[in-house]
Amino acid sequence: MIPKHSVTSDDYPRQNNLMNDLETRTDKPEEACGVFGIYAPGEDVAKLTYFGLYALQHRGQESAGIATFEGEQVHLHKDMGLVSQVFNETNLNELPGSIAVGHTRYSTTGSSRKVNAQPAVVDTRLGKLALAHNGNLVNVAQLREELLQKNCNLVTTTDSEMIAFAIAEEVNAGRDWLEGCIEAFGRCQGAFSLVIGTPTGVMGVRDSNGIRPLVIGTLESNPVRYVLASETCALDIIGAEFLRDVQPGELVWITEEGLTSYHWYQQPQRKLCIFEMIYFARPDSVMRGESLYSYRMRLGRHLAEESPTEADIVIGVPDSGVPAAIGFSQASGIPYAEGLIKNRYVGRTFIQPTQSMRESGIRMKLNPLKDVLYGKRVVIVDDSIVRGTTSRKLVKTLREAGAVEVHMRISSPPVTHPCFYGIDTDTQDQLIAATKSVEEITKQLEVDSLAYLSWQGMLAATREDPQSFCSACFTGDYPIPVPEPMKRTKLMLEKAVV
Numbered sequence: 001m002i003p004k005h006s007v008t009s010d011d012y013p014r015q016n017n018l019m020n021d022l023e024t025r026t027d028k029p030e031e032a033c034g035v036f037g038i039y040a041p042g043e044d045v046a047k048l049t050y051f052g053l054y055a056l057q058h059r060g061q062e063s064a065g066i067a068t069f070e071g072e073q074v075h076l077h078k079d080m081g082l083v084s085q086v087f088n089e090t091n092l093n094e095l096p097g098s099i100a101v102g103h104t105r106y107s108t109t110g111s112s113r114k115v116n117a118q119p120a121v122v123d124t125r126l127g128k129l130a131l132a133h134n135g136n137l138v139n140v141a142q143l144r145e146e147l148l149q150k151n152c153n154l155v156t157t158t159d160s161e162m163i164a165f166a167i168a169e170e171v172n173a174g175r176d177w178l179e180g181c182i183e184a185f186g187r188c189q190g191a192f193s194l195v196i197g198t199p200t201g202v203m204g205v206r207d208s209n210g211i212r213p214l215v216i217g218t219l220e221s222n223p224v225r226y227v228l229a230s231e232t233c234a235l236d237i238i239g240a241e242f243l244r245d246v247q248p249g250e251l252v253w254i255t256e257e258g259l260t261s262y263h264w265y266q267q268p269q270r271k272l273c274i275f276e277m278i279y280f281a282r283p284d285s286v287m288r289g290e291s292l293y294s295y296r297m298r299l300g301r302h303l304a305e306e307s308p309t310e311a312d313i314v315i316g317v318p319d320s321g322v323p324a325a326i327g328f329s330q331a332s333g334i335p336y337a338e339g340l341i342k343n344r345y346v347g348r349t350f351i352q353p354t355q356s357m358r359e360s361g362i363r364m365k366l367n368p369l370k371d372v373l374y375g376k377r378v379v380i381v382d383d384s385i386v387r388g389t390t391s392r393k394l395v396k397t398l399r400e401a402g403a404v405e406v407h408m409r410i411s412s413p414p415v416t417h418p419c420f421y422g423i424d425t426d427t428q429d430q431l432i433a434a435t436k437s438v439e440e441i442t443k444q445l446e447v448d449s450l451a452y453l454s455w456q457g458m459l460a461a462t463r464e465d466p467q468s469f470c471s472a473c474f475t476g477d478y479p480i481p482v483p484e485p486m487k488r489t490k491l492m493l494e495k496a497v498v
Contacts, residue, residue: 033118033422034059035132035214036102036234037195037202039254040225046095049102052227052234053083058282059134059230060106063117067130068097072199074128078103078117101197103132106424119197120161124171124180127199131167133160134212134230135191135422138482143187163188167196178253181205182264185251190480191273191421193246195228201255204228205264209271209479210248211421211470213281216259218243226254231285242286271470271479274458275423278412279320279383288464293323298461299411299453300327300381307451308332309379309407315339317382317394318366324411325381332379339373339380339398340366366394374402381409385441386425388432392445399446408445410452414438417476418490425473427490 034056038045049066064086065078075095079086083104103118119130137143137159144162147154152165166187170180177198185192191211196203206214217227217240227240235242246252249265273280276287283293303324314334316325319342329336343365378398385391391408398406414433418425428434432441442450455474459466472478 033106033132033134034104034230034234035134035193035195035228036100036230037132037197037204037228038100038226039098039202040219040221040227041098041256042221043098043219043225045097045100046092048227048238049100050083050087050092051237052229053102053104055234055237055282056104056230057083059280060104063105063114064103065105065117065119065132066092066095066100066102067119067121067197068095068101069099069128069130069197069199070097072127073097074121074130076119076121076130078114078119080114080117099197099199099202101130101132101195101202103195116156116158118158118160120156120158120164122161122164122168124168126171126177129164129167129171129177130197131160131164132195133158133163134193134214135207136420137162137188137190137192138420138480138486139189141483141485146187159190163192163194177201177203178251178262181251182262185264193230201253202226202228203254204246204252206246206248206250208249208265208268209470210245210268211271211273211479213272213276213287214246216243216246216252217241223258226259228252228254231281233282233285236284269479270468272468273419273421273423274462274469274471275384275412275419275473277462277469278458280423283319283323288462295461296323296383296411297327297330299383299458300324300329301331302327302457302461303381303409303411303451303453304328304331306454306457307409309409309449309451311377311379311405311407313337313339313372313376314379314381315372317380318342321380321382321411324383325379328379328381328409328411334379337372339369339378339401340394341369342366366397368397368401370401373398376403377405377407378403379407379409381411383410384412384415385410385432386415387430388441388444395445395447405448407449408447408451410450412458413452413455413471413474415473417473419473420478420482420486420490421470421472421480423473425490 036049036052046068063080064083067076077091101119119132121130140159147165166184167180170183192207193212193214194205215232217235219225219240232242248270249268251262251264253260277295281292311334314325314329314336316322326336395406415431416434470479
């Protein structure tokens with residue numbers, strides 16, 4: 001049985017959340033989710049999963065959960081909050097077993113409520129399954145209707161639970177775990193990187209385009225034990241060795257017999273989200289054989305070559321803009337300096353600040369070094385601008401600290417289109433680059449100059465086939481067709497030309 005835990009339908013208090021105010025929200029696309037899975041008899045899989053999720057915390061800060069399998073019995077704990085807030089020694093000790101599935105969430109489909117926290121656990125004739133999902137389905141309305149017509153007892157509003165029920169439906173029709181999963185995935189359209197726990201093993205799955213990442217690691221033991229995670233940084237923290245990526249359209253099945261691979265989709269076409277490389281994934285995570293820190297430095301070098309300027313120092317917006325700022329400095333010859341200090345312990349808060357604090361709210365996270373900035377012509381490098389609200393406040397902060405010129409450089413192209421594949425972006429009319437020219441944005445941000453990296457430069461810096469990435473947020477060219485009703489909820493303006 002699953003231990004009783006309080007799951008309510010009470011809305012997470014987002015209306016009172018400072019982060020949800022357009023004037024004070026981070027000026028970035030909100031995170032995807034982080035998934036983790038492990039098959040390791042004899043190991044404390046709950047604690048290993050805890051540390052894996054801790055390393056993936058940057059991918060989602062709303063809720064966290066772990067399900068463990070002890071034979072046929074499933075133990076589950078999930079709640080709202082950060083990984084370190086949800087788990088402690090006591091509740092981790094109540095999660096025994098040899099298989100674990102973990103999740104840290106930022107909501108994309110399904111609101112931010114405790115009932116929507118993952119893993120999703122459902123019953124089947126072969127026992128329970130626990131599913132953790134990173135991504136977003138585009139045919140969610142159709143799939144939900146199909147499941148409701150077959151009397152599935154959906155208790156959440158997430159597409160993740162619908163995937164779990166689709167698998168359960170196939171298994172209950174007489175298929176085994178592999179057949180049931182493969183049949184269910186054929187009914188799912190969109191982005192999904194999944195970790196699925198069962199009484200006999202754990203699966204790792206990517207959609208046919210591999211839009212969201214998923215990697216395989218090994219723990220040194222005899223026999224070898226396996227780990228699944230959204231990024232390699234989650235392997236590093238527990239001492240696991242990176243083995244390889246789960247490929248687009250692949251299912252890996254990990255049991256006591258080891259790891260086996262199945263290609264559930266026969267004609268995959270890789271379309272990794274380029275924003276994973278630019279911003280979402282941690283800079284120490286490895287993709288395609290190198291750290292993302294190295295890629296982001298190359299973005300900065302390309303940016304300096306495309307959009308040079310005269311200045312005294314180059315600074316980066318911590319933390320995501322720093323590697324590109326260093327690359328910009330190296331290519332331009334302008335010295336790099338730390339001009340902004342980040343308070344790394346600022347998380348979500350429900351304490352409302354005073355109005356005067358709200359007006360300077362960015363200083364809760366970033367504080368300028370006045371003696372570094374005073375009297376200087378400053379190039380400030382960031383990875384993206386989405387709404388422009390915090391960017392404008394940041395420029396004001398630099399000028400108040402004594403910067404005589406502020407030149408902003410962005411190491412990605414203008415974000416002109418919303419994402420439908422697992423990133424929480426605004427409707428198109430909220431994206432500043434969809435409604436304003438670069439000249440108009442320059443005036444709105446009150447910078448001396450503004451330049452974005454070109455689409456071609458961003459892709460050239462990958463040193464890979466440009467066709468192997470999804471860059472729809474910059475172009476509007478969506479690799480997976482999006483149903484018109486879903487499109488109309490976010491897509492309001494003309495298609496961009498790059």
